Structure formats: structure tokens, C-alpha cells
Amino acid sequence: MSESAETEKNHVILFDGVCNLCNGFVRFFVKRDPLKNLCFAPLQSKKGQRILAESGLPVDNLASIVFVEDGHTHLNSTAVLRACKYLRSPWPTMKILLLIPSFLRNWIYRWIAKNRYRWFGKLEDCPLPQPNDTDRFI
Numbered sequence: 432m433s434e435s436a437e438t439e440k441n442h443v444i445l446f447d448g449v450c451n452l453c454n455g456f457v458r459f460f461v462k463r464d465p466l467k468n469l470c471f472a473p474l475q476s477k478k479g480q481r482i483l484a485e486s487g488l489p490v491d492n493l494a495s496i497v498f499v500e501d502g503h504t505h506l507n508s509t510a511v512l513r514a515c516k517y518l519r520s521p522w523p524t525m526k527i528l529l530l531i532p533s534f535l536r537n538w539i540y541r542w543i544a545k546n547r548y549r550w551f552g553k554l555e556d557c558p559l560p561q562p563n564d565t566d567r568f569i
Contacts, residue, residue, distance in 0.1 A: 443512055445482060445497040448473025448557030452518045453496065460514065461564050463475075468517040472569045473557045491500065494544045508536035 444460065446453040457471050474493045485492045486504040488497065498510035505513050508528075515525040519528040528536065561569045 442469050442501070442514070442517060443482060443499040444469055444510070445474050445479045445499070446471065447493045447496075447547075448475050448479075449554045450547055450551065451554065452543075452551040454554070455551070456496070456511075460518065461560075461567060463518040465519060466517075467567060469514060470567050470569050471550055475557065478569050489501075494541070507533075508540040509533060511540075512536075513520050 444457070446457055448454070460469055461471070472482065473498070474480070474483065478489045482499060483497065486497070486499065488504065488506075495506045496510045498505040498514045500513060512525055512529050516523045
């Protein structure tokens with residue numbers, strides 16, 4: 432399957448591949464998305480960098496989860512909450528949090544993102560996906 436076919440078929444979550452918190456987030460989503468609606472790519476990867484550039488986002492800013500959904504790019508808390516709708520129940524109900532003004536949600540998100548390496552640690556390299564999940568990573 433070509434890269435463009437993969438990104439058209441699935442919704443893409445870009446994440447900081449060396450961040451322990453972000454990798455935990457990805458494992459959480461993989462486990463709760465049995466229909467495989469979502470695919471993933473590290474922000475640092477060639478494919479992640481290409482998607483960032485195509486979305487008009489800076490390729491050197493790795494402080495946000497990015498969610499590409501039906502050609503629309505979402506950042507920060509909006510990215511996480513919109514991606515939740517593709518998970519099995521009860522996680523789609525998290526979209527109710529989108530009613531909270533984004534400036535407040537994103538202030539909390541950025542505070543966590545700013546401290547994520549100190550609180551959760553940082554890896555030297557992006558970990559490889561589990562063998563049964565390799566089709567989820569582009």
C-alpha cells in the first residue's frame with residue numbers, strides 16, 4: 432500500500448517518538464482501536480516530517496500531538512480529544528471536553544508537554560512497534 436493510500440484510508444496521529452508519555456499514549460490508542468481506524472508516525476520520522484510539511488506545520492516543533500483527520504490537522508488537546516472518537520467505548524465520550532474553551536484545554540496540555548521529559552523521561556530512539564501492530568505505523 433502506498434503512503435498516500437495509507438494516509439487516506441486511516442486517520443494519522445503524529446507523536447514525539449522519543450517521549451515516554453507520547454509512546455504510552457500511542458500504546459493506549461492502539462489497544463483501544465480494534466478496528467484499526469488510526470495509524471501512527473513519529474514526528475521525527477521521514478513520513479512524519481512529510482505530513483507536517485504538507486500540513487503547513489513546522490517540522491522542528493515536536494511539542495504537540497498532531498492528528499490528521501479527513502484532510503484537517505488538529506493540534507494539542509483538540510488532537511487527542513478528536514482521536515478518541517475512533518476508540519471503543521467509553522472513550523468517544525471524551526469529545527464532551529471539546530466544550531471547554533481551547534485556550535484553557537491547551538494551557539493545561541502545553542504545561543504537561545513542557546514537563547513531559549522531566550516527569551516521564553525520554554528515550555534515545557523511537558521504539559519499534561509490537562510485531563502485530565506494524566501495519567498501524569507508517
